[in-house]
Amino acid sequence: MSRRTLRPPPLMVFLGSIGLAIFVVPFAGLLARVPWSDLLTLLADDFVTDALRLSLVTSLAATLIAVIVGIPLAWIMARLEFPGRSLVRGLVTLPLVLPPVVGGAALLFALGRRGLVGEPLNQATGLLLPFSTWGVVVANTFVAMPFLVITVEGALRNLDQRFEGAAASLGAGRWTVLRRVTLPMIGPSLVAGLVLTWARAFGEFGATITFAGNLQGRTQTMPLAVFVALESDRDTAVALSLVMVIVSLAVLVGLRERWWKAL
């Protein structure tokens, strides 16, 4: 075989390298600013640990809610015929396309103190979502759940339903079919969807600051903390950013090849 066929086309390599640089250079810039000697002290500060704790708790809570209501929604969208199905699909996809701040504003109009649902809810139960940690969870769920729903819906559509028929013929009730056949068979897609959902929730900023506010220990997640720290304490901002990059990178790299295919 001539060596010509083995060498990749130069134009591809050139353009591809530029593409890679777009991703690599900003992170290189970040790394260059890291105050390595003070890093551990900075990371031990309340400001950082509070933000990290909040980010982890709220992003995981949002992912859990997405699982509990998102999978059934995906199932309905994939399996049932009903009028307005495309509209529903459009609505579910909307948060993916909307600027997060718009999402936050919408949440405020719906669930704020004078909100469509928020006002009666507040007057009846005294419950108020803005400026609370649950508000952060709601904001995160709003922007991240579409990832799970769309991924799972796609996987369910592509699933050969005859397997579910076979399971039923063997005596499995609907819940058993779901638990032992349907969900395991869409496993890779489910995992990919979960990871994307969590990652999106973890990085959410606009909807959070607009809807839930910004208070250390209660609503100041890591992205908000970085935003605030950028103006007052550059070193802390860099340290926080580094933590976010490492956590996100670890999760995405840990998501192995076979699950990438499901994305």
Added chain:
Amino acid sequence: MESALGRGLEAGFGLRRGDSFRIDLRLSIPAGTTVALLGPNGAGKSTAVSAIAGLLPIDSGSISLAGITLDEPAAGVLVPPEARRIGVVFQDFLLFPHMTVIDNVAFGLRSRGVSRAEAMDRARAWLERLDLTGFERRKPPQLSGGQAQRVALARALVIDPDLLLLDEPLAALDVTTRVGLRRALARHLDDFPGPRLVITHDPTEAFLLADEVHIVEDGAVTQSGSPDEIRLRPRTAYAADLAGSNLLFGEATRGQVVVGSHLIHLAERDVDGEVLLTIRPSAISVHRIEPEGSQRNTWQTSIAVMERLGERTRIGTGAPLPLTVELTSEATNDLDLEVGKTVWLAIKATEIGVEAGSVETRSE
């Protein structure tokens, strides 16, 4: 004390799919009998399977099994598939790819609440019965076609069903494996005490596996009867062309096959071992006196049965080799044929279909 009929399948139903397609079937399968639904693709056989298995509701009529009504729209009865005690072997087997062989087989039991230990034991026993010991931990993608079919069979049988339903059980296999497994399948069917329903488009399969064959064309049964009856009196062109062949088992040595007390010469010298010969009734010629020529397959026999079917006549011959022969009614008149008369038969070696009917292999 239940009659054998009471423990079988009683079905008479109609089902409409979409705008144009409709099936109407009547089936009665007593325990211990195998019925085949034979027909071309698109005739409605798979729809019938889905209806009986409970995956599709019927529009009219009823289906009952072992005396229990499964589906009767008029009475508002519809038993869901998971509550019907039917063991189904699907055309593509549909083994759950993410589960091991033993988990697949145990699935039905576990779904019905059987404890894990007991389910595993019973699954293991069935795998052993089907020569699959050692395959427990394998995953379906790692199995050969024949192995997968047997796992699917074990999975259906382990739940102790009231009806065994096989949808094109051999269609997914390559030709050699299919022939090899057909005998084994016949044996497993015979071992099953309840009623058995086999869906197939392969006439040989239907005739070899079933006690009674229902020919389905365009959503309706065009003929029902034992294989011999159909062969003798085919009612439609499909039945005549495809379902009416003579099937003979014999032992071949260098192209010469011993069938009973008779010797048949094949066109191929290179055939040895157990074979299944198929001879179309219209491929056999009838003569009043011994035919001249190079044909080596000629013998004298007598007419045992004669059936006039319009322009065609089918004759059943007697010893030494009972065969069904088809002639035009005109030829029948010209030859002045009658029951009891002696005739000479001739078959060209090239008209004889040969299948190497191997002894069922123990390992694949």
Added chain:
Amino acid sequence: MRTARLIVTTCVLGMVIACSGSSVNGELLVSAAASLTDAFGEVESAFEEENRDVDVVLNLGSSTALREQILEGAPADVFASANTSNMDQVVEAGEAAGEPEIFVTNRLQIAVPAGNPGGVSGLEDFAREELLIGLCGENVPCGDFGRQALENAGVTPSLDTNEPDVRALLTKIENDELDAGIVYVTDVLSSPPGEVEGIDIPTEVNVVAEYPIAVLASAPNPDAAAAWIEFVLSEGGQAILTSYGFTSP
């Protein structure tokens, strides 16, 4: 020969135009504190009336955010800050051309939604846990001053959120999402009528915010920048600013 004459004529003409005082031109980028949003909006219109060839672009945000932008090298001609500390940092970094001048002062005021649903009467109410209280972030001028005022009054606030700038805080109060917050007097005045009520803070505990303005060292359009500052400091400019609630220095 003719070409040379053409070039010389063009250069002379260009110099004349460039040197003539009131005919500044080009784009003028003004980075101004969020509390100057409405006031500077009117100043912009007036300035552009007088200087037809200038296109003023206002870059509004918290003084702290703007300071960061300038230190990172973002292009701007003028910086108008809501406190002196942010301007000092810009000067220290050598980014200011010349001495900053104080052009207005501002004072703090409590803002509550129309109707005062929380029943707020003074800074002491900021300690009430059942109310939703907001301040600007402590690293932005309005947040820093607000905290100073509360400290002066001996009140520990039961805080629910730190908003990134005074406009964001005001918007939340206008929409009844918060019960009270500390903003500038000018903000309450600039709010649409009927949306927000202002409650005065006693002079002894209130904080006076001095607003410095300066031309930036790397200003792309220093002439226009100087003209802008001149206008802001002029009678006309001051009249506009005081009409919005600011005080002349």
